[in-house]
Amino acid sequence: MAWLHGVLAALSLAVGLLHLLRLATRRRDAVLEASYAAMGLGMAAMYSPVGDPVPAPVWAALFLLCAGWFGGLIVRDRSLGALGGEALHLVVGSAAMLFMLGADQQAGGTAGGHAAHVAGAPGMAGIASAVAIVFAAYFVLHVLRCADRLRACRLDTPAVDPGPQPGGASRARTATALRAPTAAHCSRTAPAVAHLLMTMVMAVMLIGMI
Numbered sequence: 001m002a003w004l005h006g007v008l009a010a011l012s013l014a015v016g017l018l019h020l021l022r023l024a025t026r027r028r029d030a031v032l033e034a035s036y037a038a039m040g041l042g043m044a045a046m047y048s049p050v051g052d053p054v055p056a057p058v059w060a061a062l063f064l065l066c067a068g069w070f071g072g073l074i075v076r077d078r079s080l081g082a083l084g085g086e087a088l089h090l091v092v093g094s095a096a097m098l099f100m101l102g103a104d105q106q107a108g109g110t111a112g113g114h115a116a117h118v119a120g121a122p123g124m125a126g127i128a129s130a131v132a133i134v135f136a137a138y139f140v141l142h143v144l145r146c147a148d149r150l151r152a153c154r155l156d157t158p159a160v161d162p163g164p165q166p167g168g169a170s171r172a173r174t175a176t177a178l179r180a181p182t183a184a185h186c187s188r189t190a191p192a193v194a195h196l197l198m199t200m201v202m203a204v205m206l207i208g209m210i
Contacts, residue, residue, distance in 0.1 A: 002049055008201050009047035015194045015201075016040025022191070032083070035066045035090050036194070042097055043201055046104050056105050060098060067094035089142065093202070096135045100205060103128065129210050136206035139199050146196035153188045 019037035023030060042059055045052040052059075070087040074080060080088045
């Protein structure tokens with residue numbers, strides 16, 4: 001299964017780098033983009049066949065900070081739908097990352113050791129498996145939500161040009177410029193694809209821990 005771990009590490013790394021690129025170029029929603037980037041890079045590190053160059057306490061502090069930040073937004077807004085539901089997802093995602101990070105360390109720092117850890121710890125196996133089932137169910141359901149979001153992005157087409165207006169050529173050029181395609185990483189489709197891939201990768205790891 002080493003090849004599968006390599007593929008999943010590469011996908012996670014791509015997601016992390018995409019969000020870093022969006023963070024650097026768009027300069028909007030910085031905390032959201034940074035949090036998704038950390039999640040992607042963290043998953044890549046856990047799946048990496050060459051080991052994690054970042055100490056585990058650094059990842060733990062980062063995901064605790066992320067969970068606390070977005071949990072605070074939910075409490076402040078008194079709504080689970082804060083940031084369009086992104087806040088709750090990032091709280092759950094950060095908690096799942098902490099859970100997987102802890103299991104990874106217990107298993108000796110290899111992604112392939114997760115299942116062995118859960119199966120081989122008397123007294124804790126049942127609790128760990130139950131937690132993994134809850135997280136896995138959440139991310140499997142979130143895969144479906146991400147697929148719906150991606151489909152909606154693809155169906156969302158620009159409005160049809162209403163035709164010639166007074167001042168003709170100048171307005172036509174302006175309308176054409178406004179409808180010009182944006183950079184791929186800044187489109188609505190890019191994060192939708194990234195979230196779908198990241199959710200699938202996390203679901204695979206959690207299912208493997210059951």
